[in-house]
């Protein structure tokens with residue numbers, strides 16, 4: 001373990017050790033959104049904003065039986081699609097995003113999904129997070145790190161991000177992670193941290209006692225009622241030197 005302040009090189013070393021442990025903990029870490037086609041993954045990811053994967057999977061089980069290709073989302077009245085995705089929340093905005101996205105897929109990509117960041121982030125409702133999910137999960141391309149609420153929170157707790165004054169700034173967090181996590185691990189790392197956030201590193205009650213990352217985590221036991229200083233990391237959450 002490093003001393004009080006970490007250099008970027010220290011952070012890289014620690015990030016590699018964290019990735020190694022994550023591989024042992026979650027060898028099968030993958031995207032939890034059900035999908036059989038690239039456009040389904042894209043639409044499910046749009047639907048997952050402010051919703052849970054369970055809700056999205058429940059909704060899309062029926063949705064993808066009715067809508068069998070991107071053009072089908074343009075063939076029904078807007079209100080009908082709103083009704084079909086209502087349970088995922090923000091259904092009016094999501095309907096606009098899905099229809100706008102499907103229109104471009106049909107007009108410019110023959111109903112397929114582009115396999116590059118530049119074209120993906122041009123689609124309505126698609127920012128880097130969604131694009132990274134599609135590129136990493138479907139196309140097997142490590143173009144970036146998916147920073148959702150779990151990844152952002154755990155990156156902060158593990159002191160793997162330092163540029164962001166606002167911990168909700170996903171783009172800044174992603175930039176830091178891309179600097180210190182090996183690029184071939186970006187997709188796995190995203191999925192594994194999401195799994196870790198759901199199973200161990202809860203937002204309100206992280207289970208540091210059972211966390212295999214605790215010796216590498218500056219926030220270990222900080223959020224719990226009974227701190228255990230003996231196991232606490234010596235890494236401080238400061239800007240790297």
Ligand code: SF4
Pocket residue numbers: 154157158200201202206207208211212213214215217218219220221
């Ligand atoms: S030690 Fe605690 S705060 Fe750190 S990653 Fe594990 S569960 Fe989260």
